[in-house]
Amino acid sequence: MISDATAWRLNSTDEMLHQAAARLGSSRIVQILWRFPTPLAADALQAEWDQLNQGLLSRRATGARIPVARRKWLTADNAEPLHLERRSLTEATAPDWIDTQVRAPLPADSRALWRLAAAPYRGGCLVSLTVPHFRSDGLGIVNAIAARHAPRHRGDGVPDSDLADALRQLARTVPQVARWGIRLLGDRQERTALTNAVRRHPDPHTASGSTPQFFTSAIYEVDARRWQEQAQAHGGTVNSLFVEVAANLIRERVPRAANATIDVGIPMSLRHPTHDERANALVVVPLTVPGGTPRHGDLRATRQATKALLQSSGRHSTTRVPEPLWHLLPARYAEPLKNPGAQQVDVVASNFGVAPDELAILAGRKADSIALRTMNVPGLVPERARLRASLCLLRTGDQLTVTVTGMPAPYGDNASLHSLVTDEFTAWGLTARPWWNAPAPDMKKG
Numbered sequence: 001m002i003s004d005a006t007a008w009r010l011n012s013t014d015e016m017l018h019q020a021a022a023r024l025g026s027s028r029i030v031q032i033l034w035r036f037p038t039p040l041a042a043d044a045l046q047a048e049w050d051q052l053n054q055g056l057l058s059r060r061a062t063g064a065r066i067p068v069a070r071r072k073w074l075t076a077d078n079a080e081p082l083h084l085e086r087r088s089l090t091e092a093t094a095p096d097w098i099d100t101q102v103r104a105p106l107p108a109d110s111r112a113l114w115r116l117a118a119a120p121y122r123g124g125c126l127v128s129l130t131v132p133h134f135r136s137d138g139l140g141i142v143n144a145i146a147a148r149h150a151p152r153h154r155g156d157g158v159p160d161s162d163l164a165d166a167l168r169q170l171a172r173t174v175p176q177v178a179r180w181g182i183r184l185l186g187d188r189q190e191r192t193a194l195t196n197a198v199r200r201h202p203d204p205h206t207a208s209g210s211t212p213q214f215f216t217s218a219i220y221e222v223d224a225r226r227w228q229e230q231a232q233a234h235g236g237t238v239n240s241l242f243v244e245v246a247a248n249l250i251r252e253r254v255p256r257a258a259n260a261t262i263d264v265g266i267p268m269s270l271r272h273p274t275h276d277e278r279a280n281a282l283v284v285v286p287l288t289v290p291g292g293t294p295r296h297g298d299l300r301a302t303r304q305a306t307k308a309l310l311q312s313s314g315r316h317s318t319t320r321v322p323e324p325l326w327h328l329l330p331a332r333y334a335e336p337l338k339n340p341g342a343q344q345v346d347v348v349a350s351n352f353g354v355a356p357d358e359l360a361i362l363a364g365r366k367a368d369s370i371a372l373r374t375m376n377v378p379g380l381v382p383e384r385a386r387l388r389a390s391l392c393l394l395r396t397g398d399q400l401t402v403t404v405t406g407m408p409a410p411y412g413d414n415a416s417l418h419s420l421v422t423d424e425f426t427a428w429g430l431t432a433r434p435w436w437n438a439p440a441p442d443m444k445k446g
Contacts, residue, residue, distance in 0.1 A: 007277035009070040009165055010061055012318050012326055014279050016338050017134035018061065018108050019331075026212060026376040026385065028133035028342070029102050030141055033219075034360075034367040035435070036125040040118060042084055044363035045127075049082045049116050051148040056277055057114050057131055057141065068166035070327055073279065079111035080104075085119030091436045094121060095217065095414055101128040102375045103214075108134060127362060137280045138352055138372060138392075139271055146358035173324035180322050194320060197336045212379030215390070215405040218418045219371045219435040222400045222425065230429050236299025238393075239351050241428065242402075243287065244302050246349040246391045248294040248424055253410040254346065254388050260291045265345035265387075266306065268313055284342045285313045296427045343376070343385040350374065352394045360396060370396050371435065373403040380407060402432070 010018075020027055052058070059073040089097050097119055106112050114131040131141050184191055224238075231241035243264055250262050263286040271281035287309050289302065319326040320337045329337065342348045352372060360367050372392045380387060389406040404421050411417045418434060425432040 008073045010072065011070075011278065011280065012323055012338055013137075013282065013341075014061070014134060015071070015327075015334075016341055017132075017280065019335065020134075020341075020343070026343070026378065026380050027107075029106070029375050029377050030131050030133055030136070030138050031098065031102050031373050031375060032129045032141065032145070033098060033371040033373075034125075034127040034362055035121070035369045035371075036127070036362075036365050037368050038124050038365060039120065040125045040127070040363040040365055045084070045116070045118055046082055048148070048363055052114070052116065052129075052144070053078050055144045055148055056279075057136060057144050059135075059279075060111075060113065061108070061134075064162040064165065066162040066166045068169055068328065069162040070165055070169065072162075072165075076111065076113060078113040080106070080113065080115045083115065083117035085117065088120040089122075089126060094126060094436050097126070098128055099214070099217075101130050103377055104130065106130065106132050108132070124368075127367075133280070133374065135279060137267075137271075137282050138350065138374070139269055140276075140279060140281065142352065142355065142359055142372075143271075143276075146356040149358075169324050169327060173322065173328065176322040177325050180325075194337070197320065198333060210382060212376075212381050213407050213409060214377070214379035215375060216408055216411055216414045216417045217373065217375075218404045218414065218421045219373075220402045220404075220421065220425070220432040221369060221435070222402060222430055222432050224395055224398050224400045226430060227400055231299065234297065234299040234428075236303045240299045240303035240306055242351055242391070242393050243289075243306060243349050244295065244299055245402075245424055245428070246347045246389065247289050247302075248296070249389050249391075249404065249406070249411075249420065250346050251291060251294045252420065252424070253406075255410070256291050258292075261288050262291050262347070263288055263345040263386075265342050265348040266309065267342070267348065267350045268310055270314070283313065283318045283339070284345065284348065285309055286345050294424070294427070342374075342390070343380065343387045346386060347389040348374070348387065348391065350390070350392045352392065355394055355396045367396075369399070369401060369435070370394060371401045371403050373405055375405060382407070382409065 017028060058076055058078050060076045061071050062074050063071055101115060101117050104115050106115060113135065114129065116129050118125055118127045136144065227241065228238050231238050247262050247264055265284045266287050267282045267284050269282050287306055318339060320339055326334055326337060355370060360370060372394050374390055374392065388410060389404065392403040394401045404417060406417050411420065422432060
């Protein structure tokens with residue numbers, strides 16, 4: 001049953017991700033990859049596709065009939081069929097194949113909702129699931145996969161009316177705006193910041209930019225216990241070491257002023273532990289860390305700063321005005337009053353924690369490794385977005401899978417990025433196993 005009517009209404013993050021293609025010339029795609037040591041049967045994969053099509057990934061946004069009400073999600077059938085590759089992938093062709101899956105069009109106005117594909121690889125199978133971020137965040141996708149075999153009732157949409165949502169929005173807006181207005185009167189700095197945000201916001205239709213750059217990728221497996229031991233030895237945690245690795249990749253390759261700091265985007269989950277049907281339930285909060293040269297020492301400052309940032313952040317961090325008011329604003333005001341997302345920090349470090357056991361089982365087989373990455377399609381326009389690299393961390397069993405993607409301008413091709421990431425892990429005393437053997441780096445691109 002649909003557990004929460006408001007989960008079937010688009011929130012500010014859902015709307016921001018829908019608009020990203022028009023504003024930044026790029027859509028964010030979440031990709032989950034499974035690597036199996038044995039082949040998977042086609043009919044078993046089709047059964048998995050059918051199960052996923054009955055879940056929360058198969059819904060689309062539609063407008064409300066009452067102006068004040070928010071847009072809503074409606075259940076829908078996925079028009080994108082299962083894709084089965086006949087030719088066997090090699091170490092050289094596998095990276096191109098996963099990029100091809102990410103690039104396959106899944107526009108917001110299409111009935112193609114998500115894409116499941118599989119290909120023979122090293123005597124086994126490689127499986128890819130791609131989902132637009134506007135349809136679900138990474139944890140939402142993981143939860144949808146884990147719950148795909150659970151019995152459910154598939155309804156025809158939200159159980160509340162547009163009128164009910166409009167009244168609910170108005171009831172929330174009045175008291176929240178009143179409290180916010182009182183605070184704003186006493187905060188001159190915040191008033192100035194809001195004014196500047198609206199005045200300086202560029203028109204996405206007139207902003208110039210170069211050709212979008214599609215990020216290169218590196219995928220690694222690292223022993224989870226060794227990662228934790230090294231983090232603790234430096235006064236940190238699994239996550240603070242991950243954040244420092246992300247910052248070091250910027251320090252190493254992205255040109256910056258000598259005294260410039262780095263903003264590491266940390267996705268903070270707002271998702272309830274159970275029965276949370278929201279498409280996106282997160283906010284990306286920027287952690288400001290020192291720039292300069294790469295650091296491989298004490299992690300206590302990073303750990304403490306991260307803890308303080310997450311403790312002070314929450315649902316209120318998604319917009320610069322009360323969210324009920326934000327939904328009522330015209331687009332030209334709503335856009336600049338949404339707090340900057342993942343594309344407006346230097347690097348994103350997404351820690352997905354421990355994967356549920358159900359995630360590893362697909363088509364009756366258990367994967368020997370699972371990776372997750374977020375990609376921008378067709379790429380990022382450097383002049384419109386600040387993001388230069390993105391990292392994902394996922395624990396399955398006794399291993400961590402680390403996925404690194406980077407803009408080609410500073411990071412070069414896949415092989416150059418692999419070399420850089422390998423050196424970074426080595427500097428922390430970590431042995432990392434690449435998912436596939438990369439060719440020698442092209443020094444002309446690095």
